[in-house]
Amino acid sequence: MKRFHVHVGVKDLAESIRFYSSLFGAEPTVRKPDYAKWMLEDPRINFAISPRHSRFGVNHLGLQVDEAEELPVIKERFAAADQASLVDETGVTCCYAKSDKHWVTDPQGIAWEGWHSLGQVEIYQGAKTEPVAQAPRGCCSPSQATGNDPVAARSGCCA
Numbered sequence: 001m002k003r004f005h006v007h008v009g010v011k012d013l014a015e016s017i018r019f020y021s022s023l024f025g026a027e028p029t030v031r032k033p034d035y036a037k038w039m040l041e042d043p044r045i046n047f048a049i050s051p052r053h054s055r056f057g058v059n060h061l062g063l064q065v066d067e068a069e070e071l072p073v074i075k076e077r078f079a080a081a082d083q084a085s086l087v088d089e090t091g092v093t094c095c096y097a098k099s100d101k102h103w104v105t106d107p108q109g110i111a112w113e114g115w116h117s118l119g120q121v122e123i124y125q126g127a128k129t130e131p132v133a134q135a136p137r138g139c140c141s142p143s144q145a146t147g148n149d150p151v152a153a154r155s156g157c158c159a
Contacts, residue, residue: 005062062113074114078104
């Protein structure tokens with residue numbers, strides 16, 4: 001089964017957590033000093049926010065699969081949509097999780113992530129969490145880290 005994913009860059013995490021908790025009628029499933037995520041069933045969505053991005057609003061969209069066997073189907077669809085922008089990542093750490101991922105960029109420059117989570121971790125992106133002011137910009141989307149060129153980002157999340 002698939003779950004739709006939206007990651008939004010926000011200016012004020014606390015204010016945004018209050019807003020989205022009211023909007024969804026639920027507190028975040030995951031809450032960190034620099035990140036929050038709601039795993040909702042109605043609608044079935046993985047909605048995440050963080051202040052780590054250089055621009056605010058939609059950072060990337062995606063499809064999360066429950067079973068590893070579903071991920072190759074997502075990769076095939078991404079490749080059919082745009083083979084040239086397809087990026088594969090195996091065992092990357094991002095957004096407090098370790099995952100196998102595929103990325104593609106749509107014609108508007110919006111990154112799409114397809115992934116299967118391998119489990120939760122205590123780090124945001126490859127290293128212990130840093131204060132937001134010192135945190136690297138642009139995780140998790142390779143297009144954010146490389147100026148909308150996900151092909152250049154082949155060595156881990158937001159290389």
